[in-house]
Amino acid sequence: MSTTLTRGGPATGRTPGAEPSRRRRVVATPGAWLVWGAVGIFLVTLLGVVGSVLVNSFGTQWFDSWMPNGYTLQWYSEAWSEYGLLAVIITTLEVAVAVVALSVILGVPASYVLARQKFPGKKIVYLLFLLPIMMPPITYGIPLATVLYKFHLAGNISGVILANLVPCVPFVIMTMTPFIEQIDPSIEHAARMSGARTWSVFTRILAPLLLPGILASSILVLVRTVGMFELTFLTAGPDSNTLVVALFNSMNAAGIRAQQTVDSMAVIYMSVMMILLVVALRFVNPTQLVSQVKEEQTD
Amino acid sequence: MSTASRPMARVGKPTGPLLRHRLADRGINARLLLLVPGLVFIVMLFVYPFLYGLTLSFQPMDGGGPFDSYRRFFEDSFQSSTIWKTLKLAIPSALFNVLASVPIAYRLRGKFRGKRFLTTVLVIPITLGTVLTAEGLLNFLGPAGWFNRALMSAGVINEPLPLINNYWGVFFSIVISGFPFAFLLILSYLSGIDPSLERAASTLGADWKERFRRITLPLLAPGLATTFCLTFVLAFSVFPSAILVGDPTNTTRVISIAAYQAAIEQYDWSFASAIAMIMGVIEIAVIGLVQLWRSQFYVGSTGGKGA
Amino acid sequence: MTNASFSELRLESVGRSFGEQEALAGLDLTIRSGEFIALLGPSGCGKSTALNCLAGLLPLTAGSIWMDSRRIDTLPPEKRGFGMVFQNYALFPHLTVRKNIDFGLQMRHLPKADVARRSTEAVRLVHLEEHAGKLPGQLSGGQQQRVAIARAVVLEPSLVLMDEPLSNLDAKLRLEMRTEIRRLHQSLGLTTVYVTHDQEEALSMADRLVVLRAGRVQQIGTPAELHTQPVNWHVADFMGFRNLFPATVVNGGRGVLGDEVVVDVDGLRLVGAAAAPITVGEKAAVGIRPEDLQIIAPNDPGTTAGNVIRAKVSVVEYQGREFAVEVRTATGIRLHLRTPIRLDAGDVVDLRVPAERLLVFPGGNDLPVEEAPLGETASADGRLLREAS
Numbered sequence: 001m002s003t004t005l006t007r008g009g010p011a012t013g014r015t016p017g018a019e020p021s022r023r024r025r026v027v028a029t030p031g032a033w034l035v036w037g038a039v040g041i042f043l044v045t046l047l048g049v050v051g052s053v054l055v056n057s058f059g060t061q062w063f064d065s066w067m068p069n070g071y072t073l074q075w076y077s078e079a080w081s082e083y084g085l086l087a088v089i090i091t092t093l094e095v096a097v098a099v100v101a102l103s104v105i106l107g108v109p110a111s112y113v114l115a116r117q118k119f120p121g122k123k124i125v126y127l128l129f130l131l132p133i134m135m136p137p138i139t140y141g142i143p144l145a146t147v148l149y150k151f152h153l154a155g156n157i158s159g160v161i162l163a164n165l166v167p168c169v170p171f172v173i174m175t176m177t178p179f180i181e182q183i184d185p186s187i188e189h190a191a192r193m194s195g196a197r198t199w200s201v202f203t204r205i206l207a208p209l210l211l212p213g214i215l216a217s218s219i220l221v222l223v224r225t226v227g228m229f230e231l232t233f234l235t236a237g238p239d240s241n242t243l244v245v246a247l248f249n250s251m252n253a254a255g256i257r258a259q260q261t262v263d264s265m266a267v268i269y270m271s272v273m274m275i276l277l278v279v280a281l282r283f284v285n286p287t288q289l290v291s292q293v294k295e296e297q298t299d
Numbered sequence: 300m301s302t303a304s305r306p307m308a309r310v311g312k313p314t315g316p317l318l319r320h321r322l323a324d325r326g327i328n329a330r331l332l333l334l335v336p337g338l339v340f341i342v343m344l345f346v347y348p349f350l351y352g353l354t355l356s357f358q359p360m361d362g363g364g365p366f367d368s369y370r371r372f373f374e375d376s377f378q379s380s381t382i383w384k385t386l387k388l389a390i391p392s393a394l395f396n397v398l399a400s401v402p403i404a405y406r407l408r409g410k411f412r413g414k415r416f417l418t419t420v421l422v423i424p425i426t427l428g429t430v431l432t433a434e435g436l437l438n439f440l441g442p443a444g445w446f447n448r449a450l451m452s453a454g455v456i457n458e459p460l461p462l463i464n465n466y467w468g469v470f471f472s473i474v475i476s477g478f479p480f481a482f483l484l485i486l487s488y489l490s491g492i493d494p495s496l497e498r499a500a501s502t503l504g505a506d507w508k509e510r511f512r513r514i515t516l517p518l519l520a521p522g523l524a525t526t527f528c529l530t531f532v533l534a535f536s537v538f539p540s541a542i543l544v545g546d547p548t549n550t551t552r553v554i555s556i557a558a559y560q561a562a563i564e565q566y567d568w569s570f571a572s573a574i575a576m577i578m579g580v581i582e583i584a585v586i587g588l589v590q591l592w593r594s595q596f597y598v599g600s601t602g603g604k605g606a
Numbered sequence: 607m608t609n610a611s612f613s614e615l616r617l618e619s620v621g622r623s624f625g626e627q628e629a630l631a632g633l634d635l636t637i638r639s640g641e642f643i644a645l646l647g648p649s650g651c652g653k654s655t656a657l658n659c660l661a662g663l664l665p666l667t668a669g670s671i672w673m674d675s676r677r678i679d680t681l682p683p684e685k686r687g688f689g690m691v692f693q694n695y696a697l698f699p700h701l702t703v704r705k706n707i708d709f710g711l712q713m714r715h716l717p718k719a720d721v722a723r724r725s726t727e728a729v730r731l732v733h734l735e736e737h738a739g740k741l742p743g744q745l746s747g748g749q750q751q752r753v754a755i756a757r758a759v760v761l762e763p764s765l766v767l768m769d770e771p772l773s774n775l776d777a778k779l780r781l782e783m784r785t786e787i788r789r790l791h792q793s794l795g796l797t798t799v800y801v802t803h804d805q806e807e808a809l810s811m812a813d814r815l816v817v818l819r820a821g822r823v824q825q826i827g828t829p830a831e832l833h834t835q836p837v838n839w840h841v842a843d844f845m846g847f848r849n850l851f852p853a854t855v856v857n858g859g860r861g862v863l864g865d866e867v868v869v870d871v872d873g874l875r876l877v878g879a880a881a882a883p884i885t886v887g888e889k890a891a892v893g894i895r896p897e898d899l900q901i902i903a904p905n906d907p908g909t910t911a912g913n914v915i916r917a918k919v920s921v922v923e924y925q926g927r928e929f930a931v932e933v934r935t936a937t938g939i940r941l942h943l944r945t946p947i948r949l950d951a952g953d954v955v956d957l958r959v960p961a962e963r964l965l966v967f968p969g970g971n972d973l974p975v976e977e978a979p980l981g982e983t984a985s986a987d988g989r990l991l992r993e994a995s
Binding site: 048053114146 | 402445536572575
Binding site for chain 3: 193195
């Protein structure tokens with residue numbers, strides 16, 4: 001696009017990073033090799049990490065060779081019955097759904113206020129909502145578990161839900177606030193000028209406009225909750241373990257059971273996450289899973 | 300025709316603004332009620348437990364002075380050394396994640412085929428979480444794993460490298476879940492910088508090194524600081540992988556293990572809370588230092604989308 | 607079920623401040639039923655604030671608003687029964703054109719048949735029959751504008767508020783919509799308050815204009831009044847008096863409006879008309895429209911008749927039927943004029959202005975200091991500085 005502009009300029013046309021020649025030179029420069037090499041190494045490692053779990057879970061015996069001697073599904077049935085995986089998966093889904101619903105109900109109204117108006121103490125409120133995201137779960141998880149045990153709320157599913165809500169409510173707020181900000185306030189004003197009261201403005205105008213944002217942030221909360229280890233670990237009782245905690249427990253008790261059952265459980269966990277991920281990626285941009293920044297659609 | 304640059308004498312009594320309006324002017328109105336449920340929740344389940352934990356940490360379980368839990372932590376080198384062990388893991392790995400991300404994200408910031416695929420693949424380890432990553436690392440990097448097997452059959456090494464159940468196992472685990480996180484964050488910060496700024500610099504005669512150093516890097520610096528903080532927090536609180544792929548009784552007995560053992564194994568909630576508070580203070584100290592560094596840079600619009 | 611119409615809407619010393627800053631102060635205005643009022647002023651003058659206060663979207667910090675004998679500034683916007691057209695249209699993006707128009711009718715809980723009948727009528731009024739089922743995002747800017755207008759007028763509001771409704775349209779469409787809005791106003795007889803920064807738009811559409819500056823009313827009057835008799839140089843600046851420069855009153859000022867006064871501009875004596883009471887010795891601002899400056903031949907007998915300014919041409923712009931010319935006097939005053947005569951940079955011309963077309967305003971101290979234009983040195987020699995490359 002800027003070829004004619006830069007070609008005449010001094011010292012720009014031929015440098016490796018220059019835009020006009022990028023398409024041609026991606027393969028050619030040493031910098032590009034280095035970058036793609038690093039990405040490649042990372043991806044191979046990732047593949048190895050995921051692949052070895054996958055292969056081991058299907059293998060009969062696997063000692064000093066590249067691949068297992070034979071393949072079987074027995075580890076899956078073993079893991080399924082020994083760890084009571086059906087119950088664990090049901091608990092996991094119950095926790096996830098409850099956390100999503102509650103965090104949307106609590107978070108969206110608050111994010112509306114944060115997006116739309118200034119008020120005294122707004123910075124403090126904002127910081128309060130930001131802290132649970134910034135702090136690592138284990139820091140506030142221990143005092144939180146103490147309090148929940150004190151009120152006999154921990155050690156069962158309600159404790160797991162409450163603990164998981166702590167980072168998720170702020171997460172919904174932080175993802176929804178920029179989403180609401182980009183909805184022109186004059187649309188709400190227009191509804192008011194047409195005679196709509198606050199309730200109608202919310203149900204008829206805002207709710208339909210916010211739906212995509214709510215959906216996106218719900219899915220992100222779902223992924224986070226299923227993957228959240230620390231908080232669930234600290235507050236779960238024997239009957240309220242989610243999949244990730246059950247996996248940790250089985251790994252930590254290694255030696256008692258065959259490594260393969262642990263791996264097959266890991267594969268089940270992985271499949272749950274992958275299904276969620278595939279669903280999530282239908283609705284949200286990959287970077288949103290990380291950055292909470294609502295990117296404009298550019299591609 | 301009337302000029303009103305000078306005040307006109309009004310007939311009738313003056314009507315001051317209503318109290319409701321004056322409050323609304325300062326941002327206090329009925330809409331703030333929407334904030335209440337979320338705020339009550341956070342106060343009850345975040346602020347209150349935190350303060351409760353703080354007071355608890357000053358009330359040692361087996362009696363003694365208010366600072367006994369803290370004294371116990373710092374006087375026992377088995378406990379206090381966890382700070383250095385954690386920092387020794389967290390700072391290099393967070394730095395590695397950020398510094399490796401910058402050139403890669405800079406190179407890949409434009410559009411290319413398969414970008415969506417690449418970002419999707421990078422999201423996978425984030426969603427898999429540390430527990431599964433640990434299990435995979437045990438298999439992959441273990442003495443009989445594919446990695447050592449490949450190196451040995453290539454003749455690079457004779458003995459398997461000890462890569463798990465030690466410092467490096469935990470380090471790799473942090474990199475596998477932390478690097479994609481840092482990369483995607485930095486990529487979104489980079490795409491938040493208006494590309495025409497670089498084009499403007501190139502029309503003024505700057506080559507790509509100068510453009511990166513004098514335009515992109517200063518604008519990226521706040522983003523780098525934030526990314527470092529977030530990856531540091533992730534690495535600092537490393538817990539499952541320190542137990543599973545690390546050496547949890549010795550070199551990778553990180554501070555969160557100490558806290559966990561106090562809480563879950565010894566039921567000493569006072570001591571556990573004290574350790575949690577120490578963790579919080581260290582984190583805030585590191586984040587504070589980084590923010591101090593960040594405040595020396597331009598903060599504001601970077602002219603582009605997002606970030 | 608429509609809103610009771612009013613015979614008079616009174617704004618009494620309406621003011622609005624944001625923190626310490628007064629965005630609007632002491633606005634007194636009486637709007638008669640059926641009137642088309644334009645609020646005119648540069649950006650940040652408080653005109654949109656005034657409109658939002660009237661709509662109820664912004665609470666007042668001073669004063670009150672009365673609809674006949676009913677005080678309405680305490681009512682929320684949805685209870686005032688006004689219609690509003692927003693600058694960016696603010697159409698509901700998830701509703702079709704038809705449903706956008708239905709919305710207000712539904713909010714009033716009208717029977718379904720009435721809603722359908724009235725929205726059909728409104729769609730026809732703005733010629734959007736073919737587009738009624740489309741979403742706003744599928745429409746052009748002009749069509750969106752029409753939907754916004756239909757949505758506002760379908761409620762037959764007692765007052766229609768328009769916030770720079772044409773500013774997002776291109777020049778040609780703007781002219782068309784201007785006529786369209788005026789026609790709609792005449793046929794429906796809706797009382798309208800129209801905010802704009804475009805003086806031409808305001809002059810051509812409104813029955814009365816309110817000129818605002820820095821949150822304060824400068825002048826209220828009919829288009830003709832404002833055009834010929836601006837009360838101060840700020841209004842004049844807005845009404846096309848592009849040539850404004852400081853002067854001192856030296857003779858004739860007896861403190862009467864319309865008085866003939868003599869002013870001194872850096873030694874040059876000019877005769878003009880006082881736009882407001884002014885006295886001898888007072889600092890003044892002189893205002894001349896570009897079209898009132900005439901070029902006279904060097905040996906014209908008029909040269910000795912006075913009110914002649916000698917200047918050197920600095921910039922000539924071709925503008926179709928005529929040229930827009932910038933000249934500079936020996937003392938560095940920059941003047942703009944329009945002439946069909948072809949001139950070149952560097953030519954020296956004599957300019958005359960009729961005394962009744964040279965307005966003298968009190969208070970020339972706050973005239974903006976002219977900055978040297980791009981590419982020109984401040985040395986006033988009228989020569990372009992060439993780049994040394």
